[in-house]
Amino acid sequence: MPIIVTDPPRADRATVDALAAYGVATVHEAQGRAGLLGSHLNPVQQGVRIAGNAVTVTVAPGDNTTIGVAVEQCGEGDVLVVAPTAPCDMGYFGDLLATSLQARGVRGLVIEAGVRDVADLNEMGFPVWAKTISAEGTAKGNLGDVNVPISIAGRIVRPGDVIVADDDGVVVVPRLRAADALAASKxxxxxxxxxxxxxxxxxxxxxxxxxxxxxxxxxxxxxxxxxxxxxxxx
Incomplete structure (x- = not known):
């Protein structure tokens, strides 16, 4: 049965914002070369650096219903982190979902699957790190989970963890270690x-x-x- 967890704890916003200034390579090295997501997750656009609290999502192969459900759980300063329950390269995410997230103050998307409407995403200035780009659309009707620990690109991401992403990739900082990671990065x-x-x-x-x-x-x-x-x- 799908589960949607509401209002999980998040890392301190000032700490999150400060981590963004250091970038992925520095944060990764500073926390003992830990937390780096797989190199197959790449920025759709260049020259963007973000950090935010993870809202985690699992999605069924070829079905993006749960992303729409997760939007309601997102807020200012969050980053949506999405992993299919089985490998799938279809275009789960496009400009309409990005518009909805952007209106809620979400800072970006990390997804181990495909995205589409890339020109629109770039024009909107909505940052995305994805496995691939694919125009192939998804179906609706099968739900995954929201705000539970997920496995993505070789790492475990928990709701409220800090996601730092830039041209070098994506790194996760455990929520309870965010302050230590910031001090080590400095x-x-x-x-x-x-x-x-x-x-x-x-x-x-x-x-x-x-x-x-x-x-x-x-x-x-x-x-x-x-x-x-x-x-x-x-």
Missing amino acids: AREEKEAKARARYQAGEIALDVNNMRPLVERAGARYVDYEDWVKEQQA
């Missing part, structure tokens, strides 16, 4: 700023990242080209 950004200044001054990664001991432990030899040629000919 620390990582500050560390990278110092490293960037050293790179700009002409240093290279071998020294900035203290990699020379790694090269030495690997037993690597530095050999002049002419000597190397002679060795090959010997």
